[in-house]
Amino acid sequence: MKLTVRVWRQAGPAAEGRLVAYPVDGISPDMSFLEMLDVLNQRLIEAGDEPVAFDHDCREGICGSCGVVINGQAHGPERTTACQLHLRSFADGDVIDVEPWRAKGFPVVKDLVVDRSALDRIVQAGGYVSAPTGSAPDAHATPVPKPDADLAFDNATCIGCGACVAACPNGSATLFTAAKVTHLSLLPQGAPERASRVLDMVDAMDAEGFGGCTNTGECVASCPKGIPFTSIATLNREYLAATRSGRR
Amino acid sequence: MDGYRVGDPIADTKAPAGPLENRWDERKFAAKLVNPANRRRHRVIVVGTGLAGGSAGATLAEQGYHVVQFCFQDSPRRAHSVAAQGGINAAKNYRNDGDSVYRLFHDTVKGGDFRARESNVYRLAQVSAQIIDQAVAQGVPFAREYGGLLDTRSFGGVQVQRTFYARGQTGQQLLIGAYQALSRQIDAGTVELHARTEMLDLIVADGRARGIVARDLVTGEITTHLADAVVLATGGYGNVFYLSTNAKGSNATAIWRAHKRGAYFANPCFTQIHPTCIPRSGEHQSKLTLMSESLRNDGRIWVPKRSGDTRSSGEIPEDERDYYLERLYPSFGNLVPRDIASRAAKNVCDAGFGVGPGGLGVYLDFADAIARLGRPAVEARYGNLFDMYQRITAEDPYAVPMRIYPAIHYTMGGLWVDYDLQSTIPGLFVIGEANFSDHGANRLGASALMQGLADGYFVLPATVNDYLGSTRLGDVPDADIRQVETEVRERISRLLAVRGTRSADSFHRELGLLMWDHCGMSRTREGLRKALDRVPELRAEFWRDVRVPGGGAEFNQELEKANRVADFLELAELMLLDALAREESCGGHFREEHQTAEGEALRDDENFAFVAAWEYGAEPVLHRENLVFEHVHPTQRSYT
Numbered sequence: 001m002k003l004t005v006r007v008w009r010q011a012g013p014a015a016e017g018r019l020v021a022y023p024v025d026g027i028s029p030d031m032s033f034l035e036m037l038d039v040l041n042q043r044l045i046e047a048g049d050e051p052v053a054f055d056h057d058c059r060e061g062i063c064g065s066c067g068v069v070i071n072g073q074a075h076g077p078e079r080t081t082a083c084q085l086h087l088r089s090f091a092d093g094d095v096i097d098v099e100p101w102r103a104k105g106f107p108v109v110k111d112l113v114v115d116r117s118a119l120d121r122i123v124q125a126g127g128y129v130s131a132p133t134g135s136a137p138d139a140h141a142t143p144v145p146k147p148d149a150d151l152a153f154d155n156a157t158c159i160g161c162g163a164c165v166a167a168c169p170n171g172s173a174t175l176f177t178a179a180k181v182t183h184l185s186l187l188p189q190g191a192p193e194r195a196s197r198v199l200d201m202v203d204a205m206d207a208e209g210f211g212g213c214t215n216t217g218e219c220v221a222s223c224p225k226g227i228p229f230t231s232i233a234t235l236n237r238e239y240l241a242a243t244r245s246g247r248r
Numbered sequence: 249m250d251g252y253r254v255g256d257p258i259a260d261t262k263a264p265a266g267p268l269e270n271r272w273d274e275r276k277f278a279a280k281l282v283n284p285a286n287r288r289r290h291r292v293i294v295v296g297t298g299l300a301g302g303s304a305g306a307t308l309a310e311q312g313y314h315v316v317q318f319c320f321q322d323s324p325r326r327a328h329s330v331a332a333q334g335g336i337n338a339a340k341n342y343r344n345d346g347d348s349v350y351r352l353f354h355d356t357v358k359g360g361d362f363r364a365r366e367s368n369v370y371r372l373a374q375v376s377a378q379i380i381d382q383a384v385a386q387g388v389p390f391a392r393e394y395g396g397l398l399d400t401r402s403f404g405g406v407q408v409q410r411t412f413y414a415r416g417q418t419g420q421q422l423l424i425g426a427y428q429a430l431s432r433q434i435d436a437g438t439v440e441l442h443a444r445t446e447m448l449d450l451i452v453a454d455g456r457a458r459g460i461v462a463r464d465l466v467t468g469e470i471t472t473h474l475a476d477a478v479v480l481a482t483g484g485y486g487n488v489f490y491l492s493t494n495a496k497g498s499n500a501t502a503i504w505r506a507h508k509r510g511a512y513f514a515n516p517c518f519t520q521i522h523p524t525c526i527p528r529s530g531e532h533q534s535k536l537t538l539m540s541e542s543l544r545n546d547g548r549i550w551v552p553k554r555s556g557d558t559r560s561s562g563e564i565p566e567d568e569r570d571y572y573l574e575r576l577y578p579s580f581g582n583l584v585p586r587d588i589a590s591r592a593a594k595n596v597c598d599a600g601f602g603v604g605p606g607g608l609g610v611y612l613d614f615a616d617a618i619a620r621l622g623r624p625a626v627e628a629r630y631g632n633l634f635d636m637y638q639r640i641t642a643e644d645p646y647a648v649p650m651r652i653y654p655a656i657h658y659t660m661g662g663l664w665v666d667y668d669l670q671s672t673i674p675g676l677f678v679i680g681e682a683n684f685s686d687h688g689a690n691r692l693g694a695s696a697l698m699q700g701l702a703d704g705y706f707v708l709p710a711t712v713n714d715y716l717g718s719t720r721l722g723d724v725p726d727a728d729i730r731q732v733e734t735e736v737r738e739r740i741s742r743l744l745a746v747r748g749t750r751s752a753d754s755f756h757r758e759l760g761l762l763m764w765d766h767c768g769m770s771r772t773r774e775g776l777r778k779a780l781d782r783v784p785e786l787r788a789e790f791w792r793d794v795r796v797p798g799g800g801a802e803f804n805q806e807l808e809k810a811n812r813v814a815d816f817l818e819l820a821e822l823m824l825l826d827a828l829a830r831e832e833s834c835g836g837h838f839r840e841e842h843q844t845a846e847g848e849a850l851r852d853d854e855n856f857a858f859v860a861a862w863e864y865g866a867e868p869v870l871h872r873e874n875l876v877f878e879h880v881h882p883t884q885r886s887y888t
């Protein structure tokens with residue numbers, strides 16, 4: 001099949017960016033979207049041009065490295081990661097726009113690559129259980145009800161790709177933070193840190209320049225891992241309870 | 249003319265003598281300690297943030313050391329451990345099915361085809377139970393039963409249920425646990441993290457590892473970092489084959505450069521081929537995707553009985569199907585170890601029974617499991633894997649059997665380390681997949697996560713303590729630093745200056761195909777010799793004709809690739825040489841000249857019960873570490 005991809009080219013954070021159109025032919029519907037970019041890059045290199053920079057690593061939809069806005073949607077038209085999106089989702093002859101995540105919290109590094117380290121700083125602010133190595137009790141000492149463990153798992157599957165931020169009209173990282181807070185608040189481990197965790201993580205989120213949440217729901221619609229909207233409600237409830245707990 | 253010479257055997261691995269079950273306790277007791285107040289004066293570099301590196305960095309920092317940590321990804325959470333699916337073994341005996349530390353040890357030594365060290369493997373089994381406790385304490389949401397206790401399942405090569413799992417995303421969940429522990433230390437200021445930074449060389453001064461030279465992948469700046477000890481946790485080198493289940497960025501650069509600075513490279517030819525991979529769909533393929541081995545718990549593997557049968561799977565009646573693993577290995581059936589399952593799949597495909605495009609696939613069928621357990625139960629166990637399969641192949645595995653084929657997965661070889669996980673360069677420690685130590689010639693399922701975390705949380709912190717407590721270190725001479733820096737810069741400039749016509753990827757693909765054909769699932773003397781002739785030619789072509797666009801002082805992904813492919817082109821030659829020298833079959837290393845009448849791997853314990861530890865040089869030097877089996881007596885592995 002043949003496609004025309006219009007790719008955002010930007011040499012560096014301070015440089016001006018623009019969409020550049022490239023025709024790509026001789027490609028197969030079985031290719032992933034990133035394999036199509038590989039083909040484009042091989043041709044650019046052979047022609048003496050600069051290849052398109054894009055983040056990717058595992059190509060199995062689990063590392064969270066890849067992420068581009070395709071035709072205005074984070075990770076493209078299907079609910080998956082860009083590496084697991086296949087060209088069979090497009091029609092022969094389509095013109096496709098490819099842009100980096102756009103959010104104040106994610107400055108552009110080059111072309112389609114953005115800096116998502118702000119998400120790491122939100123986790124560093126408290127998204128963990130303080131459990132020093134070697135001090136753990138036997139794993140069976142604390143049973144966890146299966147429904148709680150399952151829901152904790154559902155939230156723990158967040159891959160930190162940042163699609164929620166890119167999809168949000170406010171550039172908010174609330175779904176990301178909510179997933180972590182919900183995962184940990186459902187478990188007995190780390191309960192003593194429960195209040196300080198949510199207060200510190202929300203503070204960090206605000207400090208990084210992410211926007212506020214207005215319950216638009218675009219984050220949930222674009223999340224490749226299906227983190228539920230109810231997690232945001234959990235975050236709000238946890239936050240409210242924490243502000244009243246007097247713990248800081 | 250062998251292309252190598254034989255050096256002195258390795259005399260001492262530092263494992264204490266005496267009863268197996270006491271060795272680790274004795275080693276820990278004998279280890280020197282560092283006073284907590286003095287620990288913050290010591291800097292330790294940890295390269296890599298996967299299960300091994302992340303857990304090591306977090307633990308060392310908790311102990312009070314100043315940790316300087318590196319990863320080439322944009323976040324430590326993206327290390328390739330994140331992709332491990334199946335599970336993690338632990339000798340908890342929660343099932344009361346006869347499991348024990350000794351049984352886990354026994355299964356692992358046997359599963360590794362008697363090419364692993366008994367003392368290391370026993371220690372691994374010992375600390376396995378603690379790993380589960382640690383992960384649960386961190387909030388890792390393992391699968392649980394309705395009573396609130398942890399669920400387990402079984403994996404290839406064993407007959408007990410000792411594998412703990414978090415749906416099909418166990419690696420991700422364990423990694424997030426370690427990443428969060430590391431994040432806590434970053435916030436506390438005890439870990440200094442350098443993301444998007446790649447180690448390009450090792451600084452050795454006065455015979456000891458004292459630092460690294462790295463490149464900031466965003467700015468291209470070459471930086472030097474000094475420390476009192478260096479820990480490499482940089483994963484495996486399976487991407488030498490180009491197509492593998494490894495992440496695209498997984499590379500050999502850190503361990504290869506350390507090898508060139510004096511660290512021995514052990515058993516480079518031991519590569520694990522994973523039996524349950526989605527077959528490739530075409531020439532464009534950039535990587536292979538693994539389906540968890542846990543699928544073999546309930547899936548049945550078969551091919552048509554008639555070769556070249558082109559009917560769809562549903563049209564082939566039961567009595568015209570060959571469930572070849574159940575037929576050949578009745579007691580383990582579909583759960584035979586990975587090397588056995590992989591070779592059996594290759595054999596049936598080579599004989600013309602394969603299914604799907606090109607005949608390179610076998611069926612993994614869940615029809616019986618769905619009939620027996622119901623679709624919801626199958627969904628609960630494997631749902632995300634089924635979704636993944638459907639996404640990639642556009643086939644519904646609930647309705648038609650999956651197609652699978654073996655693929656390169658995990659490298660059991662790596663830098664040689666002693667019982668303390670220290671390489672032949674003092675002060676250079678190597679953990680996780682980057683070292684060679686615990687798996688032998690084959691890795692059983694669910695044991696890589698176990699080794700990564702055992703090394704990082706429990707073993708390394710104790711042995712680094714001993715090293716720092718017993719070593720007096722001087723300043724690193726400026727001349728030593730400058731020399732390494734200069735070499736790194738020159739190499740980058742040289743790559744950029746070639747301005748040839750071929751991309752780094754095109755060389756990588758060619759190398760990968762050559763390695764798969766001649767050093768893959770089966771090897772012959774003739775094929776290895778042929779590849780040994782070709783690799784140096786390809787390497788020369790690379791340095792004459794590679795095209796790296798852009799410059800060095802910027803974000804340049806082609807430069808990153810080229811730099812790594814250059815190392816793969818060197819490592820490949822050592823792998824071939826090692827495979828040629830090992831005139832036996834064992835685990836993932838199958839030499840066609842050495843097989844039983846039934847076509848099974850034929851080990852030669854008389855002559856090859858050793859670790860091949862290679863010293864770098866114009867002519868590599870082979871140092872043998874003889875393996876002694878006092879507890880698990882080598883027998884022909886049998887799973888029938």
